[in-house]
Amino acid sequence: MSEKLFVKGNxxxxxxxxxxxxxxxxxxxITPQSDIPEYLSRELPKNGGTFIQAESEIGAINMVLxxxxxxxxxxxxxxxxxxxxxxxxxxxxxxxxxxxxxxDIMRQGPGLGGIDASQADYWQATRGGGxxxxxxxxxxxxxxxxxxxxxxLAFDLSDLYRIPAMVLADSVIGQMKESIxxxxxxxxxxxxxxxxxxxxxAGEPQNVVKSLKLGDGEMEAFHWAMLDRYKxxxxxxxxxxxxxxxxxxxxxxxxxxxARISRTAVAMAREAGMKVGLLRPITxxxxxxxxxxxxxQRCKRFLDIELSTGQMIDDVRLSVARDxxxxxxxxxxxxGSLPTPEEIFExxxxxxx
Amino acid sequence: xxxxxxxxxxLKDVQTHFCPGCQHGTIHRLVAEAMDEFGIRDRTxxxxxxxxxxxxxxxxxxxxxxxxxxxxxxxxxxxKRARPDKIVxxxxxxxxxxxxxxxxxxxxxNRGEAITVIFVNNTTYGMTGGQMAPTxxxxxxxxxxxxxxxxxxxxxxxxxxxxxxxxxxVAFSARVAVNSPKxxxxxxxxxxxxxxxxxxxxxxxxxxxxxxxPTNWGMNPLQANQRLADEMIPYFPLxxxxxxxxx
Amino acid sequence: MRHDVFISGYGGQGVLLAGNLLSYAAxxxxxxxxxxxxxxxxxxxxxxxxxxxxxxxxxxxPVVGHPSVSVILNQLSFDKYAAKVKPGGICIVNSSLVECxxxxxxxxxxxxxxxxxxxxxxxxxxxxxxxxxGAYVAKTGALKITSLEEALKKALPERNHxxxxxxxxxxxAGAVAAG
Numbered sequence: 110m111s112e113k114l115f116v117k118g119n120x121x122x123x124x125x126x127x128x129x130x131x132x133x134x135x136x137x138x139i140t141p142q143s144d145i146p147e148y149l150s151r152e153l154p155k156n157g158g159t160f161i162q163a164e165s166e167i168g169a170i171n172m173v174l175x176x177x178x179x180x181x182x183x184x185x186x187x188x189x190x191x192x193x194x195x196x197x198x199x200x201x202x203x204x205x206x207x208x209x210x211x212x213d214i215m216r217q218g219p220g221l222g223g224i225d226a227s228q229a230d231y232w233q234a235t236r237g238g239g240x241x242x243x244x245x246x247x248x249x250x251x252x253x254x255x256x257x258x259x260x261x262l263a264f265d266l267s268d269l270y271r272i273p274a275m276v277l278a279d280s281v282i283g284q285m286k287e288s289i290x291x292x293x294x295x296x297x298x299x300x301x302x303x304x305x306x307x308x309x310x311a312g313e314p315q316n317v318v319k320s321l322k323l324g325d326g327e328m329e330a331f332h333w334a335m336l337d338r339y340k341x342x343x344x345x346x347x348x349x350x351x352x353x354x355x356x357x358x359x360x361x362x363x364x365x366x367x368a369r370i371s372r373t374a375v376a377m378a379r380e381a382g383m384k385v386g387l388l389r390p391i392t393x394x395x396x397x398x399x400x401x402x403x404x405x406q407r408c409k410r411f412l413d414i415e416l417s418t419g420q421m422i423d424d425v426r427l428s429v430a431r432d433x434x435x436x437x438x439x440x441x442x443x444x445g446s447l448p449t450p451e452e453i454f455e456x457x458x459x460x461x462x
Numbered sequence: 463x464x465x466x467x468x469x470x471x472x473l474k475d476v477q478t479h480f481c482p483g484c485q486h487g488t489i490h491r492l493v494a495e496a497m498d499e500f501g502i503r504d505r506t507x508x509x510x511x512x513x514x515x516x517x518x519x520x521x522x523x524x525x526x527x528x529x530x531x532x533x534x535x536x537x538x539x540x541x542k543r544a545r546p547d548k549i550v551x552x553x554x555x556x557x558x559x560x561x562x563x564x565x566x567x568x569x570x571x572n573r574g575e576a577i578t579v580i581f582v583n584n585t586t587y588g589m590t591g592g593q594m595a596p597t598x599x600x601x602x603x604x605x606x607x608x609x610x611x612x613x614x615x616x617x618x619x620x621x622x623x624x625x626x627x628x629x630x631x632v633a634f635s636a637r638v639a640v641n642s643p644k645x646x647x648x649x650x651x652x653x654x655x656x657x658x659x660x661x662x663x664x665x666x667x668x669x670x671x672x673x674x675x676p677t678n679w680g681m682n683p684l685q686a687n688q689r690l691a692d693e694m695i696p697y698f699p700l701x702x703x704x705x706x707x708x709x
Numbered sequence: 710m711r712h713d714v715f716i717s718g719y720g721g722q723g724v725l726l727a728g729n730l731l732s733y734a735a736x737x738x739x740x741x742x743x744x745x746x747x748x749x750x751x752x753x754x755x756x757x758x759x760x761x762x763x764x765x766x767x768x769x770x771p772v773v774g775h776p777s778v779s780v781i782l783n784q785l786s787f788d789k790y791a792a793k794v795k796p797g798g799i800c801i802v803n804s805s806l807v808e809c810x811x812x813x814x815x816x817x818x819x820x821x822x823x824x825x826x827x828x829x830x831x832x833x834x835x836x837x838x839x840x841x842x843g844a845y846v847a848k849t850g851a852l853k854i855t856s857l858e859e860a861l862k863k864a865l866p867e868r869n870h871x872x873x874x875x876x877x878x879x880x881x882a883g884a885v886a887a888g
Contacts, residue, residue: 113736115729115732115733115736115742115744115863132544133540133543135540159543161539161543161573163536163569164536164565164569165565167533167536167565167566168533168536168539168565168569169536171530171533171536171537171540172536172537172539172540173540174527174529174530174533174536174537174540175509175527175529175536175537175538175539175540175541175544176540176541176543177540178537178540178541179527179541179544180544180545181544183540183544197533198530198533201529201530205527205528281745281771281772284745284746285744285745286729286742286743287742287743287744287768288732288736288740288741306525306526306527306541307507307548308503308504308505308506308507308524308525309503309504309523309524309525310504311504315523315524315526316525316526317519317525317526317527317528318526318528319510319528321516321528366772369770369771369772370771370772371770372769372770373769373770373773374770376769447772448772449770449772449773449774449775450769450770450774451774451775452774
């Protein structure tokens with residue numbers, strides 16, 4: 110095993126991006142994610158890559174679009190207000206079937222909100238976020254190690270499926286430091302980017318990267334094809350973690366930072382003799398519906414925990430068996446509203462059958 | 463027999479969708495001739511914008527990326543930085559470049575991105591039906607300035623070629639027109655120079671090409687051409703505003 | 710085994726460096742570590758806090774409502790956080806700055822260490838965070854003093870490595886005071 114490093118979540122994202130072979134990073138400063146552009150502005154040029162602090166979030170995402178269209182790995186990162194601005198470009202990338210990685214270190218909203226942790230961008234991320242009807246891949250790390258590993262996975266999945274991929278975390282995961290192993294980039298067989306613009310040689314087909322589809326039936330066919338691709342994605346790439354679910358009579362479910370806090374709450378419940386487990390989605394899109402369905406055949410009570418008034422709960426309710434009951438405990442994001450394990454344990458007590 | 467005139471190789475042998483009397487076709491041709499002349503077609507990436515110029519890929523026989531409205535200079539920045547050995551140019555209209563895309567063009571120019579920008583100024587939003595553009599002339603009636611552009615209300619038209627020439631990052635900036643044989647010849651020379659800047663790795667080059675929009679101006683092609691000469695050129699003078707390397 | 714410790718003081722007291730030092734020491738001992746910092750909104754002179762969890766297995770929540778050990782460096786932190794220490798836990802207090810005579814924390818062991826005074830005796834007030842770390846390891850036995858000394862190489866930037874002997878001294882002085 111290689112040596113353990115002690116790094117911040119945001120830095121782990123940046124380190125992983127370099128390991129994954131990112132050639133271009135385009136971004137704009139916003140708290141609490143600025144460690145990512147700061148790290149990459151220092152390290153990416155040393156690795157022969159390009160770093161540009163763009164004029165705006167809109168500029169940044171469109172630079173990602175251009176670099177990705179030219180066939181290289183490109184990324185951007187931001188937080189809530191900046192991610193809203195990027196939605197234009199993300200929609201165009203989705204329409205142009207372009208890969209690319211977007212990191213959202215969520216902060217409070219709506220509006221300027223504040224810089225404390227939030228999970229209230231769940232809907233924006235998992236429902237596409239921009240106009241026109243599309244989905245993007247959404248990965249939700251719950252540790253600094255996962256910030257590293259899932260950033261590399263985001264690049265691979267994005268290239269494999271030609272769908273933009275988002276790493277969705279918050280300032281708890283982004284700002285905390287943990288011991289991690291900087292794993293090497295996994296060996297994944299990826300298709301050549303034959304669609305990329307490269308300057309057309311004689312005898313080669315013209316490559317056009319575009320989202321305008323005016324032909325009769327062309328756009329409809331695109332949407333059906335994308336739906337099929339989303340199904341393949343759900344079939345092959347669903348990821349989740351189960352903790353102590355085998356005999357559980359109550360399953361706590363949460364992603365990212367709240368899942369981390371819930372782990373300790375579950376341990377407290379077990380110490381108190383209660384059969385409580387944890388189900389943590391790692392992919393938010395595709396949502397691991399089958400894990401919920403399968404667990405809810407036996408365990409009929411769930412407790413969904415979120416740093417919002419409830420967003421993921423929609424997906425949880427759509428996924429569990431009809432006779433399962435889903436309780437909710439949320440703290441809308443804000444200063445002083447990060448729940449403690451003790452607080453979640455109290456909620457477990459309340460809803461435990 | 464000597465062939466004296468033919469289609470540039472960089473243009474496809476297709477009919478365009480442009481209206482009669484529109485000068486996009488001529489400007490396309492001059493851009494294609496410059497590509498042929500430098501022999502760069504097989505390493506050129508075009509960035510199409512939103513508006514009448516969106517169909518770049520239908521007419522140019524090159525690889526093309528379609529950018530969101532106004533964002534072509536940012537998309538071009540990404541493509542050029544990813545592939546510095548390629549020739550990257552944007553082709554944008556006045557609404558695209560001088561309204562919704564002002565931030566992107568100014569910052570790409572200021573960074574001195576090694577790209578070429580072809581900016582077509584016809585004083586109106588053509589594709590959406592003739593609304594007021596940032597370059598609409600004072601007093602000009604459009605579908606959203608039915609009483610004529612009032613500079614007290616709407617500001618004065620942007621003079622982009624002059625404006626950008628003030629930025630240190632800009633190596634070359636010129637305004638051309640294609641309303642007469644003489645101006646076409648001059649425009650061909652300027653467009654060629656703009657590409658030469660990029661081919662020689664000498665920085666950001668900008669061409670503002672004045673153009674007609676007979677359909678939305680409510681004129682026939684000849685009247686439109688006359689308006690360009692009588693009203694536009696006096697307001698938007700044809701000139702080289704910056705030529706930092708004297709190419 | 711899983712340990713958690715909460716450290717709080719005002720900005721400039723070296724709260725985050727103390728947290729980093731304990732984290733590196735735990736990594737040195739082959740443990741998993743979570744270090745979760747939080748600050749006041751002020752850029753300077755505000756409060757600084759961090760929670761460190763280390764474990765030979767899962768570190769679990771980086772957020773701790775009722776820490777098993779708190780290290781409190783100033784009065785404001787004492788007033789705000791001392792009561793949060795969980796029953797059976799330990800509250801190590803910088804008694805140079807915190808007025809806690811006669812204060813009772815039910816079921817919590819209150820350990821008074823005059824950290825400023827000890828640091829001043831070592832002729833460097835900046836060492837008070839090292840005194841605090843020494844007091845923490847001596848009182849809890851959660852980490853070895855030698856691991857802290859080893860961890861200084863990683864927690865301190867290269868340019869400050871010349872100060873390692875002084876830091877070691879302060880750690881030991883804190884350990885003696887608390888032990």
